[in-house]
Amino acid sequence: MPSFQTRLKITGLRPGNAPESVMDAAVEALGTRHHVESHQLQIAGGVPLLNLRFLVDATEYSGENRQAVESAAMMRDAVERVALTGSLSVLRRSRGKWLPV
DSSP: OOEEEEEEEEEEEOTTOOTHHHHHHHHHHHHTTSEEEEEEEEEETTEEEEEEEEEOOOSOHHHHHHHHHHHHHHHHHHHTTTEEEEEEEEEEEETTEEEEO
16 A cells, blocks of 8 residues: 655644644544554644655555545645644655655
């Protein structure tokens, strides 16, 4: 099964939401379609960055990529209910490296 990673910048919380609700929303949304291998919060240049790794069912290369991108967008939509977001990137594991999709 191909391994993918999403990176989503968080620029703020929506009123009434706890900080942990951001990761909870991301994992829950992505977990409805894929197995989430790991998740962590990083700080890059003072900006929180959600980093989630997940598996996509093996089909054909472009279909796997499309599925990963669609799932990352769905995850972002869920996170935007509790937080303000910035850039989103999707990467695919290939020969030991993370490459942009």
